[in-house]
Amino acid sequence: MASRPRDGRFLGVGGQSAGVSEEQPAVETLTRPDHAAARDLVTRGIAAAAVVTVVGSCTVDYEGRAASTLGSGERHLMLKPDGSALVHTDEGQQPVNWQPPDCEHEVRLADGDEGDDDAGGERLVVESQRETPDEHLVVRFESVLHVGAFDLTDERDLSLSGTEADLRERVLDDPDLVEDGFSPLATERSTPAGAVDVYGEDRDGRTVVVELKRRRVGPDAVGQLGRYVDALERDMHAETEVRGILVAPSVTDRARRLLAERGLEFVALEPTADTTEAGESAGTVDDE
Numbered sequence: 001m002a003s004r005p006r007d008g009r010f011l012g013v014g015g016q017s018a019g020v021s022e023e024q025p026a027v028e029t030l031t032r033p034d035h036a037a038a039r040d041l042v043t044r045g046i047a048a049a050a051v052v053t054v055v056g057s058c059t060v061d062y063e064g065r066a067a068s069t070l071g072s073g074e075r076h077l078m079l080k081p082d083g084s085a086l087v088h089t090d091e092g093q094q095p096v097n098w099q100p101p102d103c104e105h106e107v108r109l110a111d112g113d114e115g116d117d118d119a120g121g122e123r124l125v126v127e128s129q130r131e132t133p134d135e136h137l138v139v140r141f142e143s144v145l146h147v148g149a150f151d152l153t154d155e156r157d158l159s160l161s162g163t164e165a166d167l168r169e170r171v172l173d174d175p176d177l178v179e180d181g182f183s184p185l186a187t188e189r190s191t192p193a194g195a196v197d198v199y200g201e202d203r204d205g206r207t208v209v210v211e212l213k214r215r216r217v218g219p220d221a222v223g224q225l226g227r228y229v230d231a232l233e234r235d236m237h238a239e240t241e242v243r244g245i246l247v248a249p250s251v252t253d254r255a256r257r258l259l260a261e262r263g264l265e266f267v268a269l270e271p272t273a274d275t276t277e278a279g280e281s282a283g284t285v286d287d288e
Contacts, residue, residue, distance in 0.1 A: 026050075029148040035109055035124040038144045042079075042107045042126065045149030049081040052105075054126065056144040060087050060097050064135030070096060077126060077139050079105050085128040085137055099128040099137050110140070164197075164214045167271040171198055171210065171247065178210060178245060178267055193231035194224075206241045207232065213248035214271045221246060222258040229264070 030041055038054065045052035054077045060070040075096070076088040083103040086095040106129070109122040124141040168187065175182040181203025189199035198210035209232060211225040229244040236242070244264040251259070251266055259266050 026151040027148070029146065031146050033144055033147060035122055035141070035144060038124050038141070038147045039107050039109055041147050041149055042124075046079065046105050046107065048149065048151065050149040050151050051081065052079040053077065053146070053148045053150075054124070054139075054141065054144060055146040056124075056141045058139050058141045061138045061140075062097055062136070064130070065133060068097065072142060074145070075139075079126070079128070083128075085126075087137075087139065097137060099130060099135065103128045103130045103135075103137075112142070162214060162271045164212055164271070167212045167214055167247065167269065168197060170269065170271065170273065171212070175200070177269055178208075178247060182208060184210075191228055191231040191235070193227040196228050196232075202243065206243055207236065208243045208245060210245050210247055213246070215248065216250040216252070217246070217248050218252040218255045219258050221248065221251075222255050222262065222264065225264055226262050229262075 028041060028044070030037055033041070042052050042054060044050075055074070057072055057074050058077070059072055060068075060075070062068045070087075073089065078086045078088070080086075080101075082101040083099075083105070084101045085099040085103060085105065087097045088095050106127045108125050108127075110125045112121040112123040124144055126139045126141075128137040129135075171178055172184055172187070175184055179202065182200055183202075184198050184200040186199045187197065188195040190196075196209050197212040200208045200210065202208050209225065209228045211221065211228065213221050225244045225246050229242050232242045233240070244262075245267055246255075246259065246264060247267045247269050249270050250268060256266065258264075
């Protein structure tokens with residue numbers, strides 16, 4: 001793989017020169033290019049260790065640990081400097097086919113079907129080859145709608161917030177967020193039904209099981225909490241009362257009814273303090 005040039009230069013949108021600076025990455029794009037122009041831009045992008053994208057009607061063939069074929073369709077091909085390749089459609093977040101990092105990318109023109117309107121009937125073909133294990137991805141374009149090369153740099157690490165771990169830390173740092181007098185005693189306490197997120201006692205000494213969810217939840221979360229409560233009641237002294245509290249930003253109406261039926265409780269709490277408490281607001285549900 002070619003290394004990223006320090007003083008490289010792409011052509012800008014529409015073929016205009018675009019200089020490289022520390023603040024602004026170099027970009028070169030073409031809209032509805034002929035196949036030869038698309039090949040040349042993809043070749044330059046690969047050589048410059050740029051992120052290369054091609055959008056158009058294509059077929060996709062894979063040979064390796066298995067074999068697959070995608071018929072003609074409009075798709076987005078992305079080639080990354082680390083050697084990975086991804087083919088996306090207009091649906092879903094996952095690529096329909098892909099190659100991992102450390103693959104070699106090659107681009108060429110191949111003869112198209114007889115009667116093709118393009119000069120010489122040549123079509124853009126992009127190949128991604130992995131040696132160990134042997135895997136081969138071939139994308140054959142029938143038409144190219146857009147091609148681009150982007151000289152991108154990203155040296156920042158991903159910082160996650162709003163996770164279940166954040167919610168657990170909030171509860172441990174300020175147990176009164178669950179209820180006044182709550183005392184956490186353990187996290188990930190093992191039970192026959194699984195590990196309890198937070199195990200503790202209320203101000204009256206009763207056992208409390210706290211199940212944490214980072215998003216709005218439905219009946220499945222209630223069932224999970226109920227199984228923990230039942231498991232602890234079977235394992236502990238017959239006179240021991242076990243309370244179950246579900247802590248999440250919000251719950252569905254079905255979940256609220258099940259909580260009442262099971263004698264379980266709910267506390268509305270966001271994973272991070274700088275997020276407005278959701279209460280019973282609508283949102284994405286982890287489980288129904």
